[in-house]
Amino acid sequence: QSARSLDARPQQAMLGQAIIGCFDGQENLVAQALVGTGKSFAVLVPMIHKVLEAKKEKKNLRGIVSTETLTLQDQYVTKDLPFLAKIYPGFTFRSLKGRSNYLCFNVIKQNARGNTKVAQVERLLNTHRGRLNIGDRSNIEHVLGYEIDDHFWSFVSGSSQFCAENKCEAQDCFSTKARAEAMVSDIVIINHALLRVDADTRDDGVEFDETFLGPVDFLAVDEAHTLEQVLVDGWTEELSEWELIDKTSKIFD
Numbered sequence: 001q002s003a004r005s006l007d008a009r010p011q012q013a014m015l016g017q018a019i020i021g022c023f024d025g026q027e028n029l030v031a032q033a034l035v036g037t038g039k040s041f042a043v044l045v046p047m048i049h050k051v052l053e054a055k056k057e058k059k060n061l062r063g064i065v066s067t068e069t070l071t072l073q074d075q076y077v078t079k080d081l082p083f084l085a086k087i088y089p090g091f092t093f094r095s096l097k098g099r100s101n102y103l104c105f106n107v108i109k110q111n112a113r114g115n116t117k118v119a120q121v122e123r124l125l126n127t128h129r130g131r132l133n134i135g136d137r138s139n140i141e142h143v144l145g146y147e148i149d150d151h152f153w154s155f156v157s158g159s160s161q162f163c164a165e166n167k168c169e170a171q172d173c174f175s176t177k178a179r180a181e182a183m184v185s186d187i188v189i190i191n192h193a194l195l196r197v198d199a200d201t202r203d204d205g206v207e208f209d210e211t212f213l214g215p216v217d218f219l220a221v222d223e224a225h226t227l228e229q230v231l232v233d234g235w236t237e238e239l240s241e242w243e244l245i246d247k248t249s250k251i252f253d
Helices: 010-026 039-056 069-089 105-111 114-128 136-144 151-154 174-183 192-201 225-233 242-253
Strands: 063-067 093-095 188-189 218-221
Touching: 010 039, 039 063, 039 069, 039 218, 063 069, 063 192, 069 093, 069 114, 069 188, 093 174, 105 114, 105 151, 114 136, 114 151, 192 218, 192 225
Parallel strands: 063 188, 063 218, 093 188
Antiparallel strands: none
């Protein structure tokens, strides 16, 4: 590593200490730091420490980190956490994304009918199932050897509309497998959209194992200034004029 990467960062240390105090006191913390401060390590190291300390006492603690974008999410699971796992071994981590970010063989099979390109891709991916890893878009592009545009990805990826009840078995569905693995991981990296989905499942009286993310002992929201808009977008329903008329007419009938 370069000498600069090994320089002490007082702001990172201050943020890390504040997060440690937050975790110890089970309090909330709102913090702001400049780009390059090292926010991800300042969050992850205290979280990992808590998880490992709990394991020594035969207890299980889980930490969730919610990020703004899929790119930042991938940074956590492909760079930051693998590096920290070498220094602090003994914890597990997993990335969890929305269903539309994973390949779905049921969707691609359905869309292959009458579509030569989709059918060719289906045959190729079936041949190389062992190389698909977690089955997300980057894995599929690696196997195919080229980038997929958003339009084509919609022909091969999962969706809540196609699989609303989520009854697929983990061995047959990348999305279901990812969630199953996340539920038993110590640290899970998600994005804000999934944080909203989890919030929708946390009604009074609901058991933790029935919520989307399961029990959460520590939650860190990275790029939290974007969370509000994600929540508003997810909880806002847009209606056309005719849909509004239809709904109101049913109310007054």
